[in-house]
Amino acid sequence: MIRIALLGATGSIGRSTLAVAARHPDRFRVVSVSARRSVSALAEIVEQVRPERAVLADQAALDDAGGAGMRGSTVWSSGAESVAELAAAPDVDVVVNALVGAAGLDPTLRALEAGHRLALANKESLVAGGHLVRRALERGGGTLIPIDSEHSAILQCLAGVADDAVRRVVLTASGGPFRGWSRDRLATVDPEAALKHPTWSMGAKISIDSATLANKALEVIEAHFLYGLDYDRIGAVVHPQSIVHSFVEFVDGSVLAQVGDPTMELPILYALTYPERVPDPSLQGFDPVRSSPLTFEEIRHDAFPLFGLGVAAGRRGGVAPAAFNAGNEIAVSAFLDRRVSFPGMARVVxxxxxxxxxxxxxxxxxxxxxxxxxxxxxxxxxxxLKEVSA
Ligand SMILES: NC(=O)c1ccc[n+]([C@@H]2O[C@H](COP(=O)([O-])OP(=O)(O)OC[C@H]3O[C@@H](n4cnc5c(N)ncnc54)[C@H](OP(=O)(O)O)[C@@H]3O)[C@@H](O)[C@H]2O)c1
Known part of the structure; x- marks a missing residue:
């Protein structure tokens, strides 16, 4: 029985993880869950999976709830430190970090320092503190398995491959809802349109990141730290169908890709059971005819400058990726609150x-x-920018 600490249980990845775990009750037990402030959603999850511990990162949210919906033997607590404690708890086998933003960094470090397997969806922690995450990995002897579909694809292509056999990797990007739009038209984009992703159903922050292509820059930095590749060996290409999840090119010119319908449940299951593969009839096979045609395009740097900005921050190194991530979190939240325009986000970052x-x-x-x-x-x-545009 694999005991799972699920951080960010109420989110998109959190719920997909719960769905995967529910289909394999003989294999997985979710022993702890967390959310930021969605008390009633977390209470419902607690009712379903009956974990040992539940944590709300926001202290006030737990106080406000006054115990409502908190029946059963689950122990409730609150605060960011309590979330990190779930990650470090000794009686856990896998920590799923499905938090959003740099708030995921402490739990990432704590899970790895405790020697756990970390199934990492929270790419921002690797972007903000990549060197520290690598150090925690070495010190604690834990394992870091990515959940991001692109990095899971790379991991799957690398199985049994020597490090020096890889020439480069190429990440795929859907291109988001505004692929092909002119810069003038992008200036008219509102949050509702930006939240409608053409191929994936995800939380708000990553949906906006996908629309601006900041997400792909975060993933390039993530690949750098996960696979120890320098930036010249990490490419990215737009692939609107989201069927090919990434390519790995080898020194002899051979290229492997991992393909399948866009679902996060497969990379989640793989991260939980790696290197084993377990049967799951709910995850569909691949029909090449139905998925045809598969197309690929260059990234349009003029229209989506956040991609280039992020990769440049990665190349610069040091705390530049952390600043890129922090600036991007502010920009996304300002855009969602209609305080900055879609193109204005790049300037903020x-x-x-x-x-x-x-x-x-x-x-x-x-x-x-x-x-x-x-x-x-x-x-x-x-x-x-608000004053300038007023
Ligand atoms: N969604 C996808 O398909 C997908 C794919 C690849 C990678 N990822 C990555 O996975 C991570 C999670 O994405 P998501 O789409 O699942 O996000 P989401 O739907 O917004 O869920 C985020 C979860 O984290 C909690 N949370 C948010 N801020 C927090 C904070 N400061 N402290 C503690 N908990 C906090 C939320 O709690 P509340 O509900 O209380 O707000 C929620 O449970 C992101 O790093 C994203 O880039 C997502």
Whole structure:
């Protein structure tokens, strides 16, 4: 029985993880769950899976709920430290980090330092603190398995392959809902349109990141830290059908790809059982005729500058990726609140990256300091852009 700590249980990846676990009751037991402030949604999950512990990151949310819906033997607590404690608990086999944003960094570090297997959906933690995550992995002896479909695809293609056999990897991007749009038209985009992803159903933040292609930049940085590849060996291409989840090219010119319908349940199941594969009749096979045609396009840097900005931050290294991530979190939230335009998001993120140096963070405090500065500058840029457009 694999004992799972599920961080971010009320979100899109969290619910997909619960669905996978429910189909394999002989294999998985969800022993702890967390959310930020969705008390009633978390209480419903607790009712269904009867975990030992439930945590709300937001202290006030637990206080406000006053115990409503919290029946049974599950122990409830609150606060970011309690979330991190779930990740580090000794009686856990796999930690699924399905939090959104840099808030996932502490639980990522704690899970790896405790020597656990970490099934990581929260790409922002690897972007913000990649070197620290690698260090925690080495120190704690844990295992880091990506849930992101592109990185799961790469992992699957790399099975049994020597490190020096890989020439490069190419990540695929759906291109989001505005693929092919002109820059002028992009200036008219509203949050509702940006949240409608053409091929994936996901949480709000990653949906906006997919529309701007910031998500692909986060994933390039993620690939750098996961697979130890320098940036020249990580490419990205637009693939609107989201059937090919990534390519791995080998030194002899051979290329492998992992393909399948867009569902996060497969990479989640693989992350939970890696390197084993277990039967799951709910996950459909692949029909090449039905999926035809498969097409590929270059990324349009002029219309989607956040991709290039993010990769440049990755190349710069140090705390620049942390600043890119922090600025992007501010930009996405401002866009969702209609305080900044779709193209304005890139300017906000650029200001955040420019605000920090490129020194290598030696501690998590240094990451948080860069994150704080970047957020402050990004918020000021949101205000400045508002004044300019008023
Ligand atoms: N969705 C996908 O298909 C997909 C695919 C690949 C990778 N990912 C990555 O997976 C991660 C999760 O994405 P998602 O789409 O599942 O997000 P989501 O639907 O927004 O869910 C986020 C979860 O994290 C909790 N949460 C949010 N902020 C938090 C904080 N500051 N502290 C503690 N908990 C917090 C939320 O609780 P509340 O419900 O209380 O807000 C919710 O349970 C992201 O890093 C995303 O990039 C997602």
């Amino acid at each position: 650029e200001s955040a990256v420019e605000a920090v140096g490129a020194s290598e963070p030696d501690s998590v405090d240094e990451v948080w300091e860069a994150d704080r500065v970047a957020r402050q500058v990004a918020r000021a840029e949101v205000e400045r």
